[in-house]
Amino acid sequence: MNRRKIWETLRPYVMILPAMLAILCFVIYPVFYLLKLSFYKYNLLNKAKSKFVGVDNYEQLFAKDEFYTALTNTVWYTIATVSLTMLIALLLALWINQKKGKKINALLQAGIFTPHIISIVSIALVWMLLMDPNHGILNFLLKLVGLPPSKWLQSSSTSMMSVILVSIWHGVGYYALIILAALKSVPPTIYEAAALDNASRFKTFYKITLPMISPQLFFILIIMTIGSFKVFDTVRIMTGGGPNNSTSTLVYHIYEYRSNNLGYASATGIVLMVIIAILTFVYFRMLSKKIHYQ
Amino acid sequence: MHSKWRLIQSGTSYTLKGVVLLIFIFPFLWMIMTALKTFPETMVFPPRLLPAMPQWSNFVTAMQSGPFVTYTINSVIVTVSIIILQMVIMIPAAYAFAKYKFKGQPLLFALVLLAFMIPGQVTFIPVYLMLADWGIIHTLLPQILPFAANAFGIFLLRQYFMQVPTEIIESARLDNASEFKIMLKIMVPMSVPALATIGLFSFVSHWNDYFWPLVMTDSMNVRPLTIGIAMLRETEGISNWNIIMAGNVVLVLPILLAYLFSSKQIVKAFVYSGIK
Numbered sequence: 001m002n003r004r005k006i007w008e009t010l011r012p013y014v015m016i017l018p019a020m021l022a023i024l025c026f027v028i029y030p031v032f033y034l035l036k037l038s039f040y041k042y043n044l045l046n047k048a049k050s051k052f053v054g055v056d057n058y059e060q061l062f063a064k065d066e067f068y069t070a071l072t073n074t075v076w077y078t079i080a081t082v083s084l085t086m087l088i089a090l091l092l093a094l095w096i097n098q099k100k101g102k103k104i105n106a107l108l109q110a111g112i113f114t115p116h117i118i119s120i121v122s123i124a125l126v127w128m129l130l131m132d133p134n135h136g137i138l139n140f141l142l143k144l145v146g147l148p149p150s151k152w153l154q155s156s157s158t159s160m161m162s163v164i165l166v167s168i169w170h171g172v173g174y175y176a177l178i179i180l181a182a183l184k185s186v187p188p189t190i191y192e193a194a195a196l197d198n199a200s201r202f203k204t205f206y207k208i209t210l211p212m213i214s215p216q217l218f219f220i221l222i223i224m225t226i227g228s229f230k231v232f233d234t235v236r237i238m239t240g241g242g243p244n245n246s247t248s249t250l251v252y253h254i255y256e257y258r259s260n261n262l263g264y265a266s267a268t269g270i271v272l273m274v275i276i277a278i279l280t281f282v283y284f285r286m287l288s289k290k291i292h293y294q
Numbered sequence: 295m296h297s298k299w300r301l302i303q304s305g306t307s308y309t310l311k312g313v314v315l316l317i318f319i320f321p322f323l324w325m326i327m328t329a330l331k332t333f334p335e336t337m338v339f340p341p342r343l344l345p346a347m348p349q350w351s352n353f354v355t356a357m358q359s360g361p362f363v364t365y366t367i368n369s370v371i372v373t374v375s376i377i378i379l380q381m382v383i384m385i386p387a388a389y390a391f392a393k394y395k396f397k398g399q400p401l402l403f404a405l406v407l408l409a410f411m412i413p414g415q416v417t418f419i420p421v422y423l424m425l426a427d428w429g430i431i432h433t434l435l436p437q438i439l440p441f442a443a444n445a446f447g448i449f450l451l452r453q454y455f456m457q458v459p460t461e462i463i464e465s466a467r468l469d470n471a472s473e474f475k476i477m478l479k480i481m482v483p484m485s486v487p488a489l490a491t492i493g494l495f496s497f498v499s500h501w502n503d504y505f506w507p508l509v510m511t512d513s514m515n516v517r518p519l520t521i522g523i524a525m526l527r528e529t530e531g532i533s534n535w536n537i538i539m540a541g542n543v544v545l546v547l548p549i550l551l552a553y554l555f556s557s558k559q560i561v562k563a564f565v566y567s568g569i570k
């Protein structure tokens with residue numbers, strides 16, 4: 001009887017043990033390890049030769065133009081991608097939510113979502129082909145409507161814009177569908193009441209629809225902002241951070257230094273983690289404060 | 295007059311929707327068309343939509359340019375192992391978090407959520423060093439083990455388990471069913487939609503993953519398809535687009551086919567997990 005009691009107390013811990021071990025081993029411990037590495041000049045070939053250098057890596061980091069370029073690029077990328085994706089996703093969702101044209105709307109939903117489940121490798125490669133300055137189809141279309149061709153990924157003045165364009169195309173369908181689901185969950189009685197009051201379409205949207213779907217919009221805002229700060233795949237495949245560092249981002253910066261200067265890369269990793277932690281904190285603070293309408 | 299205006303309006307709406315649809319579908323069509331072209335055909339300007347003769351041999355060239363059989367097998371092994379491992383670890387954990395009360399539960403669950411917030415882009419350097427210390431960096435394990443605990447999955451499944459009425463569990467206990475049996479015969483069958491969502495999610499994200507295998511692998515024989523396809527540009531030359539796109543089709547096809555047959559479920563799964 002006593003043994004049974006002990007087992008019943010222990011049982012839940014045993015059940016979560018594998019999950020907890022994996023989390024401790026691959027998430028929690030590495031964070032502390034990363035922090036430690038960021039204070040070392042690490043020697044990959046001979047670990048014994050690694051030495052403690054204090055905050056040297058951080059000093060190096062905050063004195064480096066390349067780091068600031070990567071940081072600014074990441075911030076610009078995030079602002080542009082997040083705002084444009086949200087705007088277009090919202091418009092698409094409102095447009096698909098109309099009652100007319102059920103068939104084409106269903107087709108459109110499946111279509112705009114497709115890029116989201118395809119590997120970013122494929123997407124990056126296809127868009128490189130479309131954006132080829134000499135025989136790419138995008139320049140062909142530009143010429144067709146009488147605009148000058150662009151160098152797209154191959155000029156430092158347009159490369160970031162091109163990466164942003166691909167990111168928007170990749171993500172917008174998914175977010176549009178989340179917003180669409182939110183729109184569909186707004187009780188129709190509220191709209192009927194607004195119609196009785198002769199509210200204009202704009203006013204209905206601004207005073208009813210927008211507040212009703214704001215939890216989802218806020219969720220998307222945070223998820224996308226955090227996701228955008230981690231941008232790497234498109235940059236690695238399409239531009240390699242170039243031309244002239246114009247598309248280098250924080251994660252790309254970490255990646256570039258991971259073997260030559262591991263301590264420095266770790267310090268950059270800590271900076272990235274702090275940024276993500278702040279964003280997450282802001283998210284939970286606002287979630288508990290605002291945005292409760294029902 | 296009024297109805298004519300309506301007709302124009304709905305006609306424009308249809309056309310515009312068609313154009314938007316094309317923007318999202320065309321790049322994939324272009325990928326397939328380019329994969330079937332000869333090299334000179336890919337260089338023609340203005341570009342032509344269809345190849346004169348479909349060049350099926352491009353696929354052979356692409357697949358022979360590297361150890362693609364190995365890449366494909368690696369992708370399959372890694373993806374399937376992750377899904378199985380995640381399920382085995384996730385189900386008991388979610389059950390314990392949903393249906394037991396124990397000391398430290400909120401704290402431990404907060405740890406799960408914390409794990410969900412810290413991305414691999416932050417932890418990859420220490421994880422690599424650790425796995426190199428363990429001496430398994432040249433195996434497939436570095437691509438599998440770090441994903442053993444699916445924090446998002448535990449969270450989602452716990453929500454689902456909490457909705458299973460406790461009376462059902464209690465009456466099963468009265469019938470002397472073991473906890474293990476309750477988990478397997480009651481909880482799991484009642485949560486099939488959640489499990490399918492999580493499995494689908496895992497499949498798509500790990501089949502498509504590029505970053506993690508890139509930073510975890512040093513040798514050809516453990517690399518997955520995504521890395522192999524991205525490397526085609528180095529092995530086949532930067533502008534051999536027909537061969538590169540042929541490889542690309544091979545990477546995309548399994549997902550695209552699955553999507554073609556079950557787009558409704560897939561969209562639902564993703565949107566549902568996005569709202570939660």
